Amino acid sequence: MESHIFQEVGEILTNSKHTILVLTMKTFFQKGIGLIEVLIAGIVFAVGIIAVVQLQGDFFRNSSAANARSIAMSLAEEKIEDLRGFQVTDSSAIDIFDFTSITTDAGGHCTEQILNDVCLLALPSGSVARNNITFNRSWSVTNYYYKNNTLTTTPNGNIIQKLITVTVGWTDIDNTSQTTSLSTVINKFSSTSSTGLLANNMGGSGEKPVVFYTPSTDTHVTPISVGTDTKRETLVPSTQTVDGYSRTNFIAYTYSGLASGNQLVREEEFQTVACDCLFNGVSGNDLNPSDDNDTSDDATYAAAHHLWNTASDTYIDVPGDLVSGKVKGCVKGGGGNCASYPDNLCDTCCKDHHDVSSSIFKFDPFRSANDFTLGDHNHYNGTNPVTTGQYLESCRFKRVNGYWRVFQDWNLVKFSLLPLSDLINSTTKATYTAYVQAVIDEHLDESKVGGETLNSAPVKPTTINHVSSGNYINLSVGDKPELTARAVYLDYIDSTHLTKIKNKKLAGQDYLLHLPFYELEVAPVSNWLSTEPTKVEVGPYNGPGSGNDLIAGQLAALLNDTNAISITGTIKKSNSGIAALSSAIDYNAATNPDNLVYSDNVNVCTGGSCSPSTQCALPWGGTITNGSSILAYQAATVVFGSNCESETRSCNNGVLSGSFANLSCSVLPEIINTCITTVSGKANKNSDIIILSVNSSPRSCPVAANKSYICSPVTTDLIATIAVTSSGSVNKTNIVSPICGAKIVNF
Numbered sequence: 020m021e022s023h024i025f026q027e028v029g030e031i032l033t034n035s036k037h038t039i040l041v042l043t044m045k046t047f048f049q050k051g052i053g054l055i056e057v058l059i060a061g062i063v064f065a066v067g068i069i070a071v072v073q074l075q076g077d078f079f080r081n082s083s084a085a086n087a088r089s090i091a092m093s094l095a096e097e098k099i100e101d102l103r104g105f106q107v108t109d110s111s112a113i114d115i116f117d118f119t120s121i122t123t124d125a126g127g128h129c130t131e132q133i134l135n136d137v138c139l140l141a142l143p144s145g146s147v148a149r150n151n152i153t154f155n156r157s158w159s160v161t162n163y164y165y166k167n168n169t170l171t172t173t174p175n176g177n178i179i180q181k182l183i184t185v186t187v188g189w190t191d192i193d194n195t196s197q198t199t200s201l202s203t204v205i206n207k208f209s210s211t212s213s214t215g216l217l218a219n220n221m222g223g224s225g226e227k228p229v230v231f232y233t234p235s236t237d238t239h240v241t242p243i244s245v246g247t248d249t250k251r252e253t254l255v256p257s258t259q260t261v262d263g264y265s266r267t268n269f270i271a272y273t274y275s276g277l278a279s280g281n282q283l284v285r286e287e288e289f290q291t292v293a294c295d296c297l298f299n300g301v302s303g304n305d306l307n308p309s310d311d312n313d314t315s316d317d318a319t320y321a322a323a324h325h326l327w328n329t330a331s332d333t334y335i336d337v338p339g340d341l342v343s344g345k346v347k348g349c350v351k352g353g354g355g356n357c358a359s360y361p362d363n364l365c366d367t368c369c370k371d372h373h374d375v376s377s378s379i380f381k382f383d384p385f386r387s388a389n390d391f392t393l394g395d396h397n398h399y400n401g402t403n404p405v406t407t408g409q410y411l412e413s414c415r416f417k418r419v420n421g422y423w424r425v426f427q428d429w430n431l432v433k434f435s436l437l438p439l440s441d442l443i444n445s446t447t448k449a450t451y452t453a454y455v456q457a458v459i460d461e462h463l464d465e466s467k468v469g470g471e472t473l474n475s476a477p478v479k480p481t482t483i484n485h486v487s488s489g490n491y492i493n494l495s496v497g498d499k500p501e502l503t504a505r506a507v508y509l510d511y512i513d514s515t516h517l518t519k520i521k522n523k524k525l526a527g528q529d530y531l532l533h534l535p536f537y538e539l540e541v542a543p544v545s546n547w548l549s550t551e552p553t554k555v556e557v558g559p560y561n562g563p564g565s566g567n568d569l570i571a572g573q574l575a576a577l578l579n580d581t582n583a584i585s586i587t588g589t590i591k592k593s594n595s596g597i598a599a600l601s602s603a604i605d606y607n608a609a610t611n612p613d614n615l616v617y618s619d620n621v622n623v624c625t626g627g628s629c630s631p632s633t634q635c636a637l638p639w640g641g642t643i644t645n646g647s648s649i650l651a652y653q654a655a656t657v658v659f660g661s662n663c664e665s666e667t668r669s670c671n672n673g674v675l676s677g678s679f680a681n682l683s684c685s686v687l688p689e690i691i692n693t694c695i696t697t698v699s700g701k702a703n704k705n706s707d708i709i710i711l712s713v714n715s716s717p718r719s720c721p722v723a724a725n726k727s728y729i730c731s732p733v734t735t736d737l738i739a740t741i742a743v744t745s746s747g748s749v750n751k752t753n754i755v756s757p758i759c760g761a762k763i764v765n766f
Contacts, residue, residue: 083192088199090149091187094156095201098185101127101142102158103205121181121205123159158185179330181205232274232283238443239503239540243452246529249275249284253539258599261362264293265599267544271537284532287336290416290423293598296369296398298407299349299357300761302342319347320371323417323424324380325535327516333533334516336419336426345375346395346760351409364423368414371425373398382414383428383605384511385470385593389661390605390612393694393759402606402656406759413594413604430470431592433458433507434541434617438492438500441483450480455507455538459531463521468512485621486674491583492623494555494576502557502572502621504542504588506596510535541590542572544599550585550634550642554578555623557586579626585673587620587636589680606656614655616680622673635670638680643670651677652684661686694736694757698743699729700764707747707766713739 102121120126124144144157163180164171184202191197234242235254242250256269273285302319321339328335348369352358361369374381376394383396390397398410417426433455441447457477462468465475485492494500512520512535523530547557554577558569569575574586590596592615595603603614618638633645643649648669657663663684668677698711702722709720711730720730720743733741741755745766753764 084197086150087152087189087191087197090152091154091189091197091199092201094147094149094154094187095185095199098127098142098156098158099183099201099203102183103203118181118205119178121160121183124157126160152189154187154189156185156187158183179206230283232272232281234272234274234281238439241442241448241452241455241505241538243455243531243538245273245531245534246275249273249529249532251285251532251537253537255540256543256597258543261292262294262365265544266293266364267291267597267599269539271539273532287537288418289426290364291413291429291594291597292364292368292416293411293413293595293600294362294365294368295351295409296348296365296412297351297355297357297409298398298405298760299347299370301763302345302347302370303763317347317370318343319345319373320425321375321378322380322382322384323419323426325510325512325516327513327519332519334512334535336417338419338422338424339371339380340378342375342378346373346393347371348373348398348410348412355409364414364416367423368412368416368425372412372414380427380513382425385428385430386605386612393756397605399602399604399606401602404606411600411602411604413598413600415594415597427511428613429508429593429597430511431506431590431596431617432462432509432536433505434588434590434619435479435483435505436485436586436588436619436621437483437503437505438485438621439503440500442503447482451483451505454480454483455505456531458507459509459534459536462509463517463524463530463534466517466521468509468517470511486585486672488583488622488672491629492574492621493627494574494623494625496576496579496625498574498576499569500574501570502542502574502586502588503540504545504572504590504619506539506541506590506617508537508539541597542588543570544597545571545588545590547572548587548589548636548640550587550636551580554580555584555586555625574623576623576625580624581626581629582633583622583624583629583673585620585622585634585636585642587618587638589616589618589638591616606654612654615653618678618680620673620675633673635673635675637675637682639682643675645670645672651679652681653679654684655681656685694739694759695732695734696741696755696757696759697730697732697761698741698755698764699727699761701766702726702728702745702747703766704748707745707749709766710744710746712742712744 120138126140127143128141129138142156145155147154147156161172161182162174162178163182164174164178182202182204184200186198186200188196188198234250235252237255239255240252242252245251251271251273253271254269256267258265258267260266268288268290270289271285271287272283274281275284276282302317318341321342323339324337325334326337327333349357350361350365350369352361372382374383374391374394374396376391381396383390386396392404392406397404398412399405400408400410415426415429416423418424419426435451435454437451441451454477461473461475461477465471465473467473481487481490484490492500520530520533523533547559549555549557556569556575556577558573558575559571560567560569560575562568567575572588591600591603591613593605593613595605595613596617603612605613616638620636634642635645636642637649638651646669648667650665651668653664653666663686664679665684666677666679668675668679698720702709703726705722705724705726707722709722709728709730710717711720711733712718713733713735718731720728722728730743735741735757739757741757742752743755743764744752749766751766755762755764
């Protein structure tokens with residue numbers, strides 16, 4: 020008799036969401052499986068499947084919720100970074116889109132700025148669709164004020180800090196409402212810029228981060244004292260060739276705390292480019308900012324510039340205003356057309372480096388009024404001013420708020436040649452740095468910060484003046500010492516900025532710290548000349564395979580001479596100089612033309628003592644003997660109606676008197692004050708009638724089926740009035756000024 024042992028033990032295991040029936044069957048001995056066993060097995064299997072399905076559903080829901088929360092945090096972070104990188108300017112500045120405009124659900128970068136008073140936000144508040152989920156983004160702002168060394172929310176003068184909380188809400192797939200938020204503090208002087216005043220990402224208490232700086236040990240770098248405990252130094256520029264032109268880059272550092280470790284106060288980064296450009300009509304409002312290939316309505320910008328900031332009590336860098344309706348250019352391409360894929364910096368340079376009369380801060384603040392046509396500074400093809408076709412351009416870029424912006428042009432105020440040994444010797448180096456300070460001081464004292472020439476320029480100290488017989492550079496045959504060319508550039512500042520600095524000087528405070536000037540090595544972009552190149556050669560010289568290569572400014576003593584040999588260096592005044600252009604971008608301004616050449620020279624003695632040089636190097640090449648004179652001109656060309664200014668330059672023991680640097684001068688032909696303007700565009704409907712009137716003389720402009728119209732070119736004087744009227748579906752008149760080119764008017 021078989022024994023039948025059958026035992027069933029049922030256990031129910033329960034967690035928070037699932038009930039699982041576990042049946043444990045003890046071993047039984049029988050032949051075969053009964054119906055009840057099959058039913059129990061089926062129940063176990065069904066319950067298990069149901070539990071797995073429920074668990075998988077929860078997994079999907081949790082994954083979707085986590086993904087949605089991740090996106091929400093990303094959207095909040097995106098807006099935080101947008102507000103952190105928002106333009107920071109004084110609230111009194113021209114650009115109204117600044118720190119003060121960051122308010123609840125307002126503030127941030129613009130996709131378009133219209134007429135300087137409307138900003139279409141790139142990241143507005145409201146709905147944002149991502150991954151088939153609709154999120155709602157908003158932000159609140161709490162203003163903080165600084166009073167009695169304490170931050171307070173009680174209104175008191177200028178807002179110094181803002182607490183920003185970005186909130187993002189959405190609905191989960193299970194119809195549950197969710198929200199997440201992210202908070203940060205933005206200080207009035209914070210910025211994502213790698214240039215300008217270093218007060219970035221201040222903490223809640225308003226403190227600055229400490230950034231330590233290690234001064235350069237390069238002998239070509241000369242720190243200039245700008246305060247009791249502060250210095251400014253500019254690193255040696257680097258150059259590269261782009262489309263056949265030199266492109267020059269360098270960084271200037273201002274640092275303080277010399278006794279306790281150098282802390283970075285200001286970092287400024289520059290590039291100077293040269294480009295072949297073409298005139299390309301008039302700028303629009305950039306209606307399609309996301310489409311870089313759409314150039315029909317590209318916006319243009321005025322000059323980036325310095326501006327005094329009262330709250331920080333120093334200057335800041337301000338991007339130029341968005342300007343529509345001004346002349347713009349493009350990079351010259353094949354076949355006389357605009358380049359299809361231009362270099363980015365040249366693209367911006369050609370497009371933006373045009374002035375409009377309404378701009379307070381112009382690219383060329385140093386140029387005279389006679390060098391402007393229709394509000395735009397003149398552009399040149401060689402020595403001829405042009406308003407159509409090709410022209411040569413050069414732009415100074417500065418990194419402002421993290422972006423390269425076309426900045427106001429360079430302004431050279433002092434150019435000096437020295438043997439590099441003068442900067443290695445601590446005594447002569449101190450003499451030179453004091454000389455630089457004296458030059459800058461004199462510009463402040465005479466209030467000449469707009470490109471003017473000093474009335475009483477400081478005299479170069481004897482110990483660093485190497486043209487007198489007692490201070491020649493003595494060489495032996497075979498010596499190859501290096502000369503350094505030092506340039507001092509002083510940026511344009513407005514009257515408010517000048518007054519603030521002069522008041523600091525009168526009060527005995529550190530004042531040079533707040534003046535944008537830069538002292539740097541420019542030997543690689545200078546021109547060099549020796550009066551006796553067979554005896555003392557000056558680089559740059561490239562002799563393949565000879566082993567006699569010379570870098571720019573390096574000397575090679577080849578033969579002994581009983582007379583001193585003059586070495587001359589020259590550089591153009593503005594952007595053209597730093598870009599090492601053989602032609603200048605500005606020729607015939609009555610004051611401060613870009614082709615104005617600065618020069619300096621040293622005398623070299625080879626083989627022991629020698630007599631004063633009997634020759635002087637001329638800025639345009641060649642020499643004249645000791646005691647002789649030559650007539651030189653201030654400018655190579657002048658505008659019609661102006662006179663060529665000249666001076667007599669005399670050679671005295673190797674020193675050439677005077678400063679005019681042109682062998683000849685010519686008067687340009689009279690420019691006829693007329694303009695040919697072609698108006699075209701789109702009508703509102705193809706049935707509309709377009710009438711163009713010049714000084715009340717009307718003419719019809721045919722409208723095509725696609726609503727396009729074009730008016731026949733009109734020749735007018737520069738002060739004429741051109742009226743374009745559309746009647747039919749709209750009745751509107753637009754007034755156009757003669758622009759010597761094409762003008763688009765849409766209705």
